[in-house]
Amino acid sequence: xxxxxxxxxxxxxxxxxxxxxxxxxxxxxxxxxxxxxxxxxxxxxxxxxxxxxxxxxxxxxxxxxxxxxxxxxxxxxxxxxxxxxxxxxxxxxxxxxxxxxxxxxxxxxxxxxxxxxxxxxxxxxxxxxxxxxxxxxxxxxxxxxxxxxxxxxxxxxxxxxxxxxxxxxxxxxxxxxxxxxxxxxxxxxxxxxxxxxxxxxxxxxxxxxxxxxxxxxxxxxxxxxxxxxxxxxxxxxxxxxx
Amino acid sequence: xxxxxxxxxxxxxxxxxxxxxxxxxxxxxxxxxxxxxxxxxxxxxxxxxxxxxxxxxxxxxxxxxxxxxxxxxxxxxxxxxxxxxxxxxxxxxxxxxxxxxxxxxxxxxxxxxxxxxxxxxxxxxxxxxxxxxxxxxxxxxxxxxxxxxxxxxxxxxxxxxxxxxxxxxxxxxxxxxxxxxxxxxxxxxxxxxxxxxxxxxxxxxxxxxxxxxxxxxxxxxxxxxxxxxxxxxxxxxxxxxx
DNA sequence: CGTGCCCTCGCCATTTCCGGGGAGGAGGAT
DNA sequence: ATCCTCCTCCCCGGAAATGGCGAGGGCACG
Numbered sequence: 001x002x003x004x005x006x007x008x009x010x011x012x013x014x015x016x017x018x019x020x021x022x023x024x025x026x027x028x029x030x031x032x033x034x035x036x037x038x039x040x041x042x043x044x045x046x047x048x049x050x051x052x053x054x055x056x057x058x059x060x061x062x063x064x065x066x067x068x069x070x071x072x073x074x075x076x077x078x079x080x081x082x083x084x085x086x087x088x089x090x091x092x093x094x095x096x097x098x099x100x101x102x103x104x105x106x107x108x109x110x111x112x113x114x115x116x117x118x119x120x121x122x123x124x125x126x127x128x129x130x131x132x133x134x135x136x137x138x139x140x141x142x143x144x145x146x147x148x149x150x151x152x153x154x155x156x157x158x159x160x161x162x163x164x165x166x167x168x169x170x171x172x173x174x175x176x177x178x179x180x181x182x183x184x185x186x187x188x189x190x191x192x193x194x195x196x197x198x199x200x201x202x203x204x205x206x207x208x209x210x211x212x213x214x215x216x217x218x219x220x221x222x223x224x225x226x227x228x229x230x231x232x233x234x235x236x237x238x239x240x241x242x
Numbered sequence: 243x244x245x246x247x248x249x250x251x252x253x254x255x256x257x258x259x260x261x262x263x264x265x266x267x268x269x270x271x272x273x274x275x276x277x278x279x280x281x282x283x284x285x286x287x288x289x290x291x292x293x294x295x296x297x298x299x300x301x302x303x304x305x306x307x308x309x310x311x312x313x314x315x316x317x318x319x320x321x322x323x324x325x326x327x328x329x330x331x332x333x334x335x336x337x338x339x340x341x342x343x344x345x346x347x348x349x350x351x352x353x354x355x356x357x358x359x360x361x362x363x364x365x366x367x368x369x370x371x372x373x374x375x376x377x378x379x380x381x382x383x384x385x386x387x388x389x390x391x392x393x394x395x396x397x398x399x400x401x402x403x404x405x406x407x408x409x410x411x412x413x414x415x416x417x418x419x420x421x422x423x424x425x426x427x428x429x430x431x432x433x434x435x436x437x438x439x440x441x442x443x444x445x446x447x448x449x450x451x452x453x454x455x456x457x458x459x460x461x462x463x464x465x466x467x468x469x470x471x472x473x474x475x476x477x478x479x480x481x482x483x484x
Numbered sequence: 485c486g487t488g489c490c491c492t493c494g495c496c497a498t499t500t501c502c503g504g505g506g507a508g509g510a511g512g513a514t
Numbered sequence: 515a516t517c518c519t520c521c522t523c524c525c526c527g528g529a530a531a532t533g534g535c536g537a538g539g540g541c542a543c544g
Contacts, residue, residue: 014394047483073483074427083480086366087405098421123365124328152256152398159397163329181520192474194467196500210522216503217520225436226530227501228470232434235477236484241369242474341512423490438530452492454532459490468500469531 010153017160023168026161027056033157034058037150039136040114044161046122046130047073054165057133063111072107075100082121082131088155090147091117092140116143120158124166127238132158180218180239187214189240192231252395259402265410268403269298275399276300279392281378282356286403288364288372289315296407299375305353317342324363324373330397332389333359334382358385362400366408368478374400420463422481429456431482434473 013033020026026044034042045055066072073079081094096102109115114135122130134154136143147154180188183204190200201211215227222237224230234240255275262268268286276284287297295310308314315321323336338344351357356377364372376396378385389396422430425446432442443453457469464479466472476482 010394074431075424079483080480083483084367086370086408100424125326127369128328152252155401156394156397159401166328183521191470194471194474196468198500206521207523209524212502213522215501226438228433228473229436231470232436232473232477232484235369235474238365238369238371242478425491440530448491449493451494455492457531458533 010156013157014160017157017164020164023054023056023165026164026168030056030161031058037134039134039146040112041133041135043133043135044130044158044165045133046128046162046165060112063108063113066107066111072104075104077101077104078117078119078133079131082119083129085121088118088120088147088151088158090143091119091135114138116140118143118147118154120155122158122162124162125238127236128166130162130165132161180221180234181214184214184218184221185234185240187211188218188231188234189242191215191227192235192240192242252398255399256402259399259406262406265296265298265407268406268410272298272403273300279376281376281388282354283375283377285375285377286372286400286407287375288370288404288407302354305350305355308349308353314346317346319343319346320359320361320375321373324361325371327363330360330362330389330393330400332385333361333377356380358382360385360389360396362397364400364404366404367480370408372400372404372407374403422460422463422476423456426456426460426463427476427482429453430460430473430476431484433457433469434477434482434484 013029013036016032017026017029020029030042030044034040041058043055043057043059045057047054067076075098077094077096077098078091082089096105114137116138117133117135119131119133122132124130132154134147138146186204187200190203191197195203197208197211197215201208204211215230218224218234219227219230222230222233222239224233231240235242255271255278258274259268259271262271272284272286276282283300285297285299285301287295287299289295295315309318317340319336319338319340320333324331338347356379358380359375359377361373361375364374366372374396376389380388428446429442432445433439437445439450439453439457443450446453457472460466460476461469461472464472464475466475473482477484
């Protein structure tokens with residue numbers, strides 16, 4: 001358990017971050033940051049559009065493995081809560097009402113994650129979604145003061161971290177992020193809001209066959225196995241909005 | 243044409259921004275900011291999920307009208323360029339190679355937009371995308387120095403602007419967000435990653451019919467018209483993650 | 485102890501989707 | 515001028531999804 005240190009000088013931190021040349025440097029940087037801020041854990045992680053998880057941080061390895069094995073990504077209130085928000089959020093303000101969520105929290109604390117947490121959602125191109133998280137064990141009042149004091153610096157840190165991570169992202173190559181044509185976007189959007197092909201074609205005033213061509217083309221561009229998959233990918237890559 | 247002023251004190255700016263209670267206050271704030279930074283124009287604008295454009299800023303009204311009428315949104319290299327990026331970008335670094343883009347730039351400058359520009363992309367939940375832009379008329383060197391100096395403060399300003407804008411956004415209405423059962427989440431997730439019903443049922447070691455029941459149940463809870471619609475809704479509500 | 489929700493399974497008819505063909509015109513980019 | 519992408523339209527057969535019928539056991543909450 002750390003004792004929350006004084007806010008370190010941001011310029012130096014950002015400068016060192018900007019020199020990072022690989023994920024290893026980010027890992028070193030985040031460990032230093034953790035020490036500078038005097039918190040137990042600092043983590044940056046994200047899910048690529050292909051579903052793989054990447055990240056760096058100071059969580060114990062067995063907790064990370066457990067998280068992945070148990071599929072905690074799908075029930076973690078931090079993830080689902082931040083996914084709906086734009087601004088940073090204190091873990092206490094998330095919805096822990098479900099049984100699974102409380103069990104998850106117990107498990108997390110049992111593996112060394114702090115009882116306090118503060119997570120900043122970050123969104124990038126193509127639906128990229130990342131989280132920059134601080135966690136420690138302390139009182140509510142202490143944590144409140146700490147997060148209020150450092151909120152702005154942490155937002156910037158999250159921003160720069162993500163910028164670096166995007167540079168290094170391994171899935172940059174197999175994820176060409178091929179753009180959809182306007183018609184394809186319209187077609188996919190209509191399907192995403194529940195229209196069937198006949199309705200969608202009617203809405204666009206084109207034949208159903210033409211609409212199919214768009215959907216097939218979009219499916220191909222997105223590397224999707226079927227229409228539902230294509231819509232899901234288009235959504236999570238931010239190519240369409242519902 | 244302004245002469246680039248010294249960086250104003252960020253704390254005061256952000257505090258006043260946090261007091262804003264409506265779009266009108268944001269408009270006042272952005273005008274003050276423009277004056278504080280000594281640039282010609284400062285603009286924040288975004289496209290809502292329903293496709294409508296909102297914003298506030300200091301562009302001349304006839305330029306804004308022309309922008310909307312001519313559908314410049316679709317050819318503006320600032321928009322399309324920032325849509326692919328995460329970090330702030332100087333307009334000079336964008337792709338102005340197409341004929342339409344150069345004509346657009348001429349038109350913009352002719353309507354009082356500066357020859358220099360700096361735009362920060364911002365992304366929020368549900369595919370929200372916004373731009374925070376500064377523009378002025380000055381030399382490349384001056385602009386370079388100005389943006390380098392104020393880069394971090396501007397990122398924070400953009401962040402806080404967007405946070406306020408999200409609060410004010412109309413149609414932030416009810417999102418009942420009925421929870422899905424664990425099995426339903428698993429089923430929907432498998433469909434979202436491209437499995438067909440047989441594969442998904444096999445993966446979950448249940449009969450295909452049982453899987454169908456989950457999907458139907460989820461579809462009902464989500465108020466969706468079909469499976470694709472249900473997956474789209476589950477995704478955009480953050481109930482499943484792909 | 486009923487009521488409701490969750491999990492599990494089966495059959496049938498109808499609708500819809502999928503994937504494989506082919507074909508022509510319009511517009512922009514090199 | 516030529517290539518490429520986009521937009522538009524058409525046919526067909528097999529595969530998959532949908533909707534509606536039914537059934538039973540478990541678990542929790544009041």
